[in-house]
Amino acid sequence: MARAITPQKKVMWTALAWAFGLLMFFPILWTFLTSFKTEAAAISDPPVWLFFDWTLENYAAVQERSNYPKALMNSIIIAVGSTLLGILIAVPAAWAMAFVPGRKTKDILLWMLSTKMLPAVGVLYPLVLLAKWLGVMDSRILLIVVLMLINLPIIVWMLYTYFREIPGEILEAARMDGAGLRSEIIYVLTPMALPGIASTVLLNIILAWNEAFWTILLTTVNAAPLTAFIASFSAPEGLFYAKLSAASMMAIAPILIMGWFSQKQLVRGLTFGAVK
């Protein structure tokens, strides 16, 4: 920091930022607290904040009623699988667009983005019929492919903007040294693009993890991920706030933790070419 910051100012900014931060985080915090209350305490008037009998009974109840490990495993496989598959297809495409741009490159890129606007429910019946014909309903592979297709445009675009930041001279120098296309990608390009690829992967895991239309409608038992798990707790008979909170925490905790550990990467990498 070149400028001298007065301590008062720093304290002021700190207070303001923390106030906003806690405000944004509050719904999650409240869900977290509620998940440890009894059902009666969860709706007590006035609300109880910290001083209640902390209990794990909700987590036990949720655990007993559904197969959480299986849903979690499905979520992980589907989110990671679709992201990796997407990266595999998108890296070459984005590389080519960034370094060998043709007249049509921009049009192709924009067209790809426009496929993202396909409203899901409009193509529900065609897709279900297709999946049944192929015999892949309720399989993870189906969801991996569908979610990959949904997010591919975003992946291509993000990678494209990262690749464009890489100076072309370096590539030309590599080429002069006789590097082939393959080694050019592996030894020169990839290390430079790695931060960009990493944040693309992160963002897409989040998007795939949270997708709640196809993951519910295309699955029953074998491939049902956490979104379907939540759908069995959303409005049962009787008091359910505490159990719903516990189930919610179980559904979002893995991705929340992943997000927190990688937030630096996300903050640095999520530019979409917004920063020149």
Add this chain to the structure above:
Amino acid sequence: MATAHSKSAARFMIAPAVFVLLVWMLIPLCMTLYFSFADYRPMRGVFEAWIGFDNYARFFSSSSFIKSLVTTLWMVGSILLITITGGVMMALLLDKPMFGQGIVRILVIAPFFVMPTVSALVWKNMFFNVDNGLFSYAYKFFGLQPYDFLSQAPLFSIIIIVAWQWLPFATLILLTAVQSLDSEQLEAAEMDGAPALARFRFIILPHLSRAITVVILIQTIFLLSIFAEIFVTTNGAFGTRTLTYLVYQRVLESQNIGLGSAGGIVAVILANIIAIFLMRIVGKNLDN
């Protein structure tokens, strides 16, 4: 600079992505197009392959169509407005020197990781609920009559939920842009006695413009297809039916696949019009 060899290699590398997306676009879309001209009502066991433009005529003439269009625009527009103004302020704030910057950042971006179904459920039951929601306790605490958000201000409630989810995303992108701001230029302006508002208007905002267009584009793509938040909170009641939701009702609740498919095609066309419009703006930015 590019040789003929690398050009063909490039085409070869773009091909898989283009191919899978084409297949994705064409097969379901063509089937939807086909259904949209058919009288397809599985619950009745009806399937007549060609009924002309009847479905389209019905979809357009239905009184819910225009309403849903207006609702969609309101919803997307308001959310964009909130997330962008909020995002700019949040990004500027997070860039200031402070204690525990990392933790505050984590707190702010956390909502982005929450799945839409969960956040809608949590907001609906634990905040908006007029009997047992936190907002009602707050109202009562101040001696006020609890306010029933979901029926009195349904659109607003949904906007709040979705904006809460997307504000972190806008903040993240804008923050990267703020961090790349030339601090010397700002300091010089400060030395020259330019007031804070002028510094914001003439230095910061122009610098952020590109990031803002990116946020608008990405968010619009996602916001046009909002579904879970409406499904969970109001189920389309109280005038919260967006175009996407209307198509959902036609397809799944009324079990009229033909009519729903026509609606789906209309939604694709409208979304593409918006997309082309947005991309003109962003496309310009991509050139620079």
Add this chain to the structure above:
Amino acid sequence: MKLKQILLTSAVGFGLSASIAAADAHGTTITIATVNNGDMIRMQGLTEDFNAKHPGINVEWVTLEENVLRQNLTTDISTGGGAYDVMTIGTYEVPIWANNGWLVSLNEGMADDYNKDDLLPAIAGGLTVDGELYASPFYGESSMVMYRTDLMEKAGLEMPDAPTWTFIREAAAAMTDRANDINGICARGKAGWGENGAFLTAMSNSFGARWFDEDWNAQFDSPEWADTLSFYLDMMNESGPAGAANNGFNENLTLFQQGKCGMWIDATVAASFVTGADSTVADKVGFALAPDNGLGKRGNWLWAWSLAIPSSSEKQDAAKTFISWATGPAYAELVAGNEGWANVPPGTRTSLYENADYLAAAPFAKMTLESILAADPTNPTVKPVPYTGVQFVAIPEFAGIANQVGQQFSDALAGNQTAEQALANAQELTTEEMEAAGY
């Protein structure tokens, strides 16, 4: 087929095909889709008993919230089925799906002790098409009035066994105590054909209204509907809870259990919840028949959550074995042994209502049975109608139409439009939809 091969081969190529779950090597596995209501969750909890009796059959549960479940089941069945072996559906779906040939008849192949003749005729009738039973009722319900005996006494009133709407409205006003957060009347207001649609349709029957005349013309412009809706709105505005337009079955249940409702008109199945452990008012609840208006029809409905087998299932025998277990006479004793008689799924079998243990444990049994017997699906309202169904119209278009009509009523309850506007809109959209459906 080429495309199929390419897709599948490429899947193998990516090394991901291993993730497709392998079928269980031993025995048959059946997939059961059910709604996350208390009785079904209990059934899921008792799976071990089924496994012990039928070791050759594995059971996979798909337990979902009602709206999500319905959306998944309809999508599956209307595209040829195949995902489930047992589906939990209601009285509305059964005849429609059976007519489409989507369900398997349960007349044959059920366990020896299943005893079809023991099913309550009113309930079984709604699940039977052309003499074939297409779904086995898991629990049956009508609607009735549940009220707080202490508050009724405090208001100086006495609830008759068969109250009128006028009495209910007056009693609601007398019981309401806003300062202590007590609402005289709780009733469904949440939009949806199975939520306020069910309540208002059943209520309208007692006001002499009907959905359609004999020629399938929508009847929302009739004075009977105007009376129904304005009575409902006035009563709810005077004595209902603040967020009534968002309250469905579950929200009202929570309110009642918290002691915030004087009366609650809803499903008879709620009786065991309001007198159960979660309830703060368990010992102060009385029951009465759903109200009437002296026109000879009461505002009570008829519904049964039932288990059915889609024709597409390849494991119909195992599915029948499961349904025989879950809806057979022995299941009641199983639940009674584990959770007490009051928690047995009600409203499906005559024998249950002749069981002294059950009658002793369930103070609501008599009223439940009477309410179920009082409902007449073939003749739901005062005037003749071309349809069957008490709180619904058994045609495929009904769910879509009634969801939208329910939204109009909900909007009126929230004060966003008047009763006249709501009915005019309902009339317009119903006419529009029915014309399109070719009536």
